[in-house]
Amino acid sequence: MQTIPIALAAPDMVLAREVRRADNPLGPPICGKGTELSESLIERLKNLGVKSLTVEGCPVEMEGMKGLDELLADLDRRFCKVADVPLMQKLKELHRLQIVRNSGGCP
Amino acid sequence: MTARRDEILEIIRDTRSLPTLPGVVNKLQALSENRKSTIEEMARLVSSDQILCARVLRLVNSPSYGFYRVSTITNALILLGVNVIKSLALSSSIFEIMEKSILGLWEHSLGAGVAANVIARRLKLPEVEEISTAALLHDIGKVIIKEKCPGDFEQVESLMKARDVTMLEAEREVLGTDHAEVGEWLVRSWYLPDKLSEPVACHHDVARAEAHQVKTAVVHLADVLVKASGFGFSGDEFVPRIQPVAWERLQMTDADLAAIVEELEDKLVEAKNFSLEIQSADDGTA
Numbered sequence A: 001m002q003t004i005p006i007a008l009a010a011p012d013m014v015l016a017r018e019v020r021r022a023d024n025p026l027g028p029p030i031c032g033k034g035t036e037l038s039e040s041l042i043e044r045l046k047n048l049g050v051k052s053l054t055v056e057g058c059p060v061e062m063e064g065m066k067g068l069d070e071l072l073a074d075l076d077r078r079f080c081k082v083a084d085v086p087l088m089q090k091l092k093e094l095h096r097l098q099i100v101r102n103s104g105g106c107p
Numbered sequence B: 001m002t003a004r005r006d007e008i009l010e011i012i013r014d015t016r017s018l019p020t021l022p023g024v025v026n027k028l029q030a031l032s033e034n035r036k037s038t039i040e041e042m043a044r045l046v047s048s049d050q051i052l053c054a055r056v057l058r059l060v061n062s063p064s065y066g067f068y069r070v071s072t073i074t075n076a077l078i079l080l081g082v083n084v085i086k087s088l089a090l091s092s093s094i095f096e097i098m099e100k101s102i103l104g105l106w107e108h109s110l111g112a113g114v115a116a117n118v119i120a121r122r123l124k125l126p127e128v129e130e131i132s133t134a135a136l137l138h139d140i141g142k143v144i145i146k147e148k149c150p151g152d153f154e155q156v157e158s159l160m161k162a163r164d165v166t167m168l169e170a171e172r173e174v175l176g177t178d179h180a181e182v183g184e185w186l187v188r189s190w191y192l193p194d195k196l197s198e199p200v201a202c203h204h205d206v207a208r209a210e211a212h213q214v215k216t217a218v219v220h221l222a223d224v225l226v227k228a229s230g231f232g233f234s235g236d237e238f239v240p241r242i243q244p245v246a247w248e249r250l251q252m253t254d255a256d257l258a259a260i261v262e263e264l265e266d267k268l269v270e271a272k273n274f275s276l277e278i279q280s281a282d283d284g285t286a
Helices: A041-048 A068-078 A088-104 B002-013 B023-033 B039-048 B050-060 B073-080 B082-101 B103-121 B128-137 B142-150 B150-163 B167-175 B179-189 B194-202 B213-229 B244-250 B254-285
Strands: A001-006 A028-029 A052-055
Touching: A001 B254, A028 A041, A041 B167, A041 B179, A052 A088, A052 B254, A068 A088, A088 B213, A088 B254, B002 B142, B002 B179, B023 B039, B039 B050, B039 B073, B039 B150, B050 B073, B050 B082, B073 B128, B082 B103, B082 B128, B082 B142, B082 B194, B082 B213, B103 B142, B103 B213, B103 B254, B128 B150, B128 B194, B142 B150, B142 B167, B142 B179, B142 B244, B150 B167, B150 B254, B167 B179, B213 B244, B213 B254
Parallel strands: none
Antiparallel strands: A001 A052
């Protein structure tokens, strides 16, 4: 799955997470998981102020989009100065899990 | 080395050389010091300068505050408080420079504002808006160094490349000062309150903060978390360590950290969208 700005959403993409109103993020979902997007639906979501969508697969090649290996190498480099600090290694592990989870579906 | 430091301090003192501050901001300063002035008066004043008004509203609607569609200065003043609006008005021209020429730093600052907001809400701290504002401003010294001392800035960059040191270390070596101190001078020269200037001054040395240790600790942690997530570019990519004193001051637990990192991930997507929107809006008008 992939989270994309709504400007890049296109018909036939399928929602991987439910969508909630931007001004009421804890409220009920306005569009369920698994919904297929259409032009008119995207327009309505835009009008409701929705800024981003999480969709199935990896439909959008975003600029600077990196592969899993590259992302993990970047992570290692970012944390290279704090390799001996246990707390920072915990933080790094949280990010590693996040990167791996987000790359599910994106080769 | 200290000579260079004094020169930079002189540059900051000479307000004429700084990014232009509209006359409105000076009047706003006077109004906010007068206990009898009202929100309406201040709102009318800011609204009288359309460009300033637009810039302030743009910052108020940034994901750093988590409000959406604040459309009038009056609402912004009520929601965020006079201090916050005053500092946004003062710094809006510097953010304008960031948006246009130092996009990575602008995104880093925006991301730090978002992170500070997430941390402060999670820990149920008071004055969330002030904390977010301090985080938005925390690297403002870097803009001044780059804009006012481009030669020094290049030296800092080449030193970082040559020796693989952090930007902070390179600044101290080249300038005899660093962006935290320069930012502090700038923010103090605007007479912003200590609760904003201290986090800017001490975000790399939380133990030095006196009156506002909690706010400083949040800004420090926000800086670290944004760098950890790889969002934006603050000058170097190295994640600094979370200072133990900040961790203790905030009484953070591992569970808090995990929850904050999780929430921040979503919020940073919003911040990216916001930044993209601003860029496309600027392209449209250019």
